[in-house]
Amino acid sequence: MSDEEAIALIQRCPSLQGLGPLNSFGTRAEVWRVTPDTILKALWKPDESYMMELASSKTSIPIPKIRRYITWEGTQYVFMEYVDGSDFYEIWPSLSLWSRFMVAWTLRGYIRQLRAIELPNPDIPGPIQPSGAPLKCQGHYFSERGAGPFHSYSAMTAWYNGRSRLTNVLRNPYIRDLSMIPEPTTFFDDSMPLVFTHGDISPNNVRLGKDGTVWLLDWEMAGAYSQWFEYANMMAYDVDEPEWGWPHGVRWFIPFIAGWYRKQLSFLVKNATGIGHYGFEGFD
Template sequence: MTPSPEQPEKPLLITSELLGLPPYVVHPQDLSDSFNLVPGKIGSSIRQIDEETVVKYGPTVSLAEAEAMQFVSSHTNVQCPKVVGAYVLDGEGHIIMSYEHGKPLHAFWENASDKDKETVIEQLQRYLKEMRSIKGDYVGGFNRSPCVAGEFQWDYDHESDYEYGPYPDEHAFNDGIMEAISRARPWPANMDPESNGYNNTYRTRRLVHSLRDHEIVFTHGDLHAGNILVRDDLTVVIIDWGTAGFYPAYWEWYKATWHGPFKPSFIRQVERYIPPYWIEANIMNQIFNMILG
């Protein structure tokens, strides 16, 4: 009997229960042919497939990001890309969404009038008030997915698939931050309690766990000026929801300001639309520097 030829395996397609089946799946070859590339983050690419539609795709693109955008659109007045469909194909996430026309906030700000600037800030104030009014009962990515942030991406053992959270509360989240430090910079086992290493670890743990008693609120998690677009009609659109989830109330301020505003004076504008947490941000900047080494 002649053995039958092996059939090629079908691509593994995973979809979101919240979003349902996508209206179509973009062929991988179409993403690598002649479409215009829009700059994306590490681990993701964005390609424009027609005048009004883009696809964000890559190994770090998650269904949770699409779910977060859908949630924002249906529960708030915050403007963000409209999700057409989302799926994971052979391990790569894909989000088909509207292409948003507009200038990044830093480009808009340079030549805008004081009146137009105030219009934009007032919108951001309303957006953040709405978002932060949505409380969470866990800490982590949207729809109880793991935490997504730079603090959780450094691993001495290079276990890229290691997941942090979601966590039941802020105390457990702080334990996760300590774990992230230890995985990025492993401490020797059985250290002498009188050693500098032992006491540095003790001080670090006490520092991290001084972050407590914060409300857990819905958070974008990367609200720098490049992720805020201003349309010609001055409507503000927030993009790139890959780090969205529920985090302690200080997290939005910390993540929006940790690498500094696009111009020094703009920190005083950020302070107007995101409640500032100067002490917590200072602590987390120290922690992030420990993780980076």
């Protein structure tokens, strides 16, 4: 495929319907099926493709093959193979109990493989790139603008504990200076190592191929995070929310798939106000 042919496909995208479900804004992801066996995706985080290639080279996880990149009008695009099949949220209700267990068992194995990958820099959290230098963290448990970059695991821990203090300030209108902030009673758990984490195993990022193969899609939120982050990220999706939430019965499988870390998740949920706020820097 020449550059001219690739650009022509990009220019066709506005006339095509994006893949995946509608989000809360009534739009779809910037992913389009441009030929019967090829999709095109706009990359807003160039490190995503490196993490896909790293996971592909170090594990047996089925991940769509990258065919080529092109930058056009300031945006990087990637052409990948199209996986013919059904998204998790579409097919789950029709699966037998045994088939559901086998999907869960497969995802459990994928997470174990990811956790076994040797990180370029085992003490730097966040998205992974060849140099190992830190990049800004983004995902369910960061603000809309992200956080960091963190130059060490301890720096990310300090940020989260600072967000806990900020939550106390935002929820208590009577606090007028920092000396009035109550001492925290819960803290971010950094007792487990940083591991390679997909970061967004969700109802529309797991796809079952026509032959029953379980594929993992959309590695935009992947990176090096605390071992329990995969569980927390999976639990971020509400039950029974059409298309975006886990279908009924899935949450029973999540601890089996990713481990059970209720205490760590409780810290994130309890401090969601501060974590999600992108102002008031200086609380770490």
